[in-house]
């Protein structure tokens with residue numbers, strides 16, 4: 001019988017436990033093999049076979065102030081709507097993570113949205129934060145990388161900065177299965193240009209900001 005090497009197994013409970021510990025102690029968590037390999041493979045297959053027309057050039061800001069600017073971000077995105085098996089597996093996994101984090105850390109995570117992202121060669125995303133202080137909206141960011149056999153010289157690292165002043169960020173190679181989670185308001189980050197096509201999923205958990213006059217998030 002072939003017993004698979006431990007290093008290749010991503011056990012959900014182990015990973016969820018590590019993520020919640022990391023969030024509690026440092027506010028971010030970087031996990032090579034962060035998601036079960038079969039889900040990473042299914043997403044990789046799905047994304048590499050998706051027709052180009054499904055992707056839209058990503059904008060900055062939401063709705064009315066939606067703006068497309070290559071000098072800030074050059075990726076093309078497609079929202080994960082759960083209309084594919086791979087997309088459904090991803091959304092289910094993210095929901096399991098949500099439940100775990102809500103039990104362990106009382107984060108009150110409510111809804112989740114995510115998009116596939118394709119960065120063509122040389123595209124980048126300038127240093128930014130995913131949510132602003134006091135804007136009780138996006139509280140937790142998740143990024144999953146979907147590139148097979150990525151080499152250090154291919155570039156395209158995520159650089160995660162520990163605070164606004166930090167200039168020496170932590171570089172993460174966007175290799176298939178690597179999962180990064182961080183508090184959306186706390187960690188500025190950027191995507192460096194790559195020499196190759198770079199694939200990822202970026203997602204955000206929100207708290208429920210609804211009150212009498214406004215339903216937020218809308219669904």
Ligand code: OGA
Nearest residue numbers: 117130143158191200202
């Ligand atoms: C984002 C983002 C990081 C990445 O979409 O907001 O920061 O590595 N993505 O794809």
Ligand code: MN
Nearest residue numbers: 128129130189
């Ligand atoms: Mn971001």
